[in-house]
Amino acid sequence: MRSFLRKWQDELKKTFTGRADAVPDWVSRLAEGDDPGYHLPGSAVWAVHGSMSPIVAGIRTLLMQSLHPGALAGVHEHSNFREDPLARLAATIRWIFTVTYGSKSAAEEASRRVQHLHEQVHGRFVDNQGAERSYSANDPELAAWIHIAFTDAFLTAHKLWGGPIPGGPDAYVREWAQAGRLMGVEDPPLSEADMRAQLDRWYRNGELRVDHRVAETVEFIRNAPLNPMLRPGYRILFAGAVYSLEPRYRQMLGLSVPRLGPFPLPVRLATKVVLGVVRLALGRPGPSELAARERLRRLGYTEKAQTAG
Structure with missing residues (x-):
């Protein structure tokens, strides 16, 4: 039993960081770094990204992002997501963790790296008007x-x-707007209401759509090629991501909350249980937060001083 649990923990670590034997460099x-x-x-x-809810949020983000034909074209034409x-x-x-926990210079460097990779991601697609x-x-x-699809998913899942959430949902949207700016977003939302309004605009303007590529992507996300040890828990987390979607997006994606006859299954509770098990397996706080706290201690930062300021 202990050997099974160790293998399961190793597979979890490998899934989230790419390796199981050590903390990534x-x-x-x-x-x-020389700044907080x-x-x-x-x-x-820190509250949202340091919890377990981002695991579900990540699945929800992929589902939502697939509804934009430009974003989906980039993934299908320039990504090796199927192979690796x-x-x-x-x-x-x-x-995500570098922008969340790293110094400003590290966050900016990580964002420039991603934007550099994105320079190769371009092409053409046919919109809903043909x-x-x-x-x-x-x-x-x-x-x-x-x-916005990311911010909405992470906030909703949390x-x-x-x-x-310290300061409430508006604080999260406002704080994470900095990540949007680092990635070239010109007018990121600064409140939950603003974020919802911007999401609604894409929906009302008919810029989102479902086609065979979306169906293929949803099927791939539903049946992600994970180690068999992780698949039972993942099926519940996928159901949780579907549960968290607004009904209109759920309908567009051809998804529904699992039911047993006329009765909906307790997806929210089951998802909470799985996230609790993952938390026990991975431990908290995570290594990224611990590394950040080490930097902050070296710089003489204290939470008490921050609160007083």
């Missing part, structure tokens, strides 16, 4: 969709499965 480097960073202990961003999905996941986690349009991963409009 980039995590250790979060202890470096954009986000600090006690912030809304865990590498893409690990790269995304690296950027017109051919160009897309670029670094286009501010497309970057805005990616940012409301369902996380704890309190």
Whole structure:
């Protein structure tokens, strides 16, 4: 039994960081730097990203982002997500945690690295009116969709499965707007209401759509090629991501909350249980947060001083 649990823990670590035998080098480097960073202990961003809810949020983000034909074209035409999905996941986690926990210089460098990779991601797609349009991963409009779908997913999942947010939902949207700016978003939302309004605009304007590529992507996300040890828990987390979607997006994606006859299954509770098990397996606080706290101690930062200021 102990051997099984150790293998399961190793597979979890490998899924999220790309390796099971050690903390990745980039995590250790979060202890470096000469400034506190954009986000600090006690912030809304630390509260949300330091919980387990981002695991569900990540699935929800992928589902939502697939509804934009430009974003989806970039993934299908320039990504190796089918051949090596865990590498893409690990790269995304690296950027999120570096912006969350790293120094300002580290966050800016990580964002420049991603934007440099995005320079190769461009092409053309046909919009809902039949017109051919160009897309670029670094286009501010497309970057805005990616940012808002991310912010909405992480905030929604945390409301369902996380704890309190210092300053409330508006604080999270406002604080994470900095990440959008680092990625070239020109006018990121600064409140939950503003974020919802911007999401509604894409929906009302008919810029989102479902086609065979979306169906393929949803099926791939539903049946992600994970180690068999992780698949039972993942099925519950996927159901949780579907549960968290607004009904209109759920309908567009052809998804529904699992039911047993006329009765909905307790997806929210089951998701909470799985996240609790993952928390026990991975431990908290995570290595990224610990590295950040090491840097802050070296710089003489204290949470008490921050509160007083």
